[in-house]
Amino acid sequence: MKASLYCVATPIGNLADLTERAIKTLTMVDKIYAEDTRVSLRLLTHLGLQKPLVSLHDHNETARVAQVLTDLEQGLNLALVSDAGTPLISDPGYHLVKDVAAAGFRIIPIPGACAVVAALSAAGLATDRFIFEGFLSAKSAGRRASFTALKTEERTLIFYESSHRIAGFLEDLITVLGAERELVIARELTKLYESFYRGTAEALLARLQGDSDMQKGEFVVLVKGANAILEQASVEVEAATVLQILLEEELSVNQAAKIAARITGQAKNKLYRQAMELSQLRC
Incomplete structure (x- = not known):
């Protein structure tokens, strides 16, 4: 053989x-x-x-x-x-x-x-359908862009994160997905100080900021999926958020509109005009 x-x-x-x-x-x-x-x-x-x-x-x-x-x-x-x-x-x-x-x-x-499977098996969130996103960008703008693309996702979301970025990760998650989104944070899986923390994003961030031990180790963050597809008004806000993030990263108006169109599913021409308006406001 x-x-x-x-x-x-x-x-x-x-x-x-x-x-x-x-x-x-x-x-x-x-x-x-x-x-x-x-x-x-x-x-x-x-x-x-x-x-x-x-x-x-x-x-x-x-x-x-x-x-x-x-x-x-x-x-x-x-x-x-x-x-x-x-x-x-x-x-x-x-x-x-x-x-x-x-x-x-x-x-x-x-x-x-496998950390993602171990965390999911004990989290208490839906396990029939889930998405594993691994590590997001080390930069806040990149993380917010990723969260924005996942805002309407109804499946359980699973991420990896490190100790020195976990607070920023939660802050960006709250900015995009909302303070009331339900989370489970699994820390130091299978190790001596293995811990599971459950609650809203806002509550867990406050708890983490007040507990230095909770900020140590390796993390799997599980996020409850969105309850339903957002209304059109919310989608418009999402598009503006995506464009703002991309322009802050110094992408051209054309590049920002092209990427935002892929993320939101909206027409590029419409997003181009919106990006032009946002760009002029930033000047």
Whole structure:
């Protein structure tokens, strides 16, 4: 049989979450491609394993593809792991997996821990339909633009966020989606200080601002979907908000109108005139 690439899920905190199958796979493979070799070395040391480790991250993934294909052609079985959780879920590996599949090699998932699924399973929000958005922009304007595009989305929304941006994330969410939108914040999943916080966006922001411990760690933020499609008047306000954000990012009037049309579904010509008016007001 041809050699294979195994996408191995690793723990997101609690080492006991590593599956028996994942351990057997890591024991069997000839080489491991890891997002951060230092992190993966600690896991291998915990398991008593010694394996060749090669870095594969956002900055070198494209360059690593040829090396991986060569390894597979030589009959080596390989594992792909991220620092925590399931590979490719807000982690590198998409380009590699796509090219390995195109080359005809078998790709075998070894399922396990995944923060988005773990958070959703315990949140108490609708689970039948949901959207995973991962990490939004580090900039406030970019986050607000993303929230605006999702304002009428009726499915549960799921985001990842870091400790140094969580307060700004909630502030921008309130600005666009409203203070009363229902949220669940999952912090430090599977770790010693795992916590779930439930309430309105406004209440959770106030709680976070008053509790320094709540601002520490890694976060999954789950947002209840919109109750119904907004009325036309609200859509007009949404379009103005999108245009304002895009113009603040110093896009041209034409670029702002084009992007706003894609987000809101409104006519570009109409949005162009509106952007011109907003641009003149800013002068």
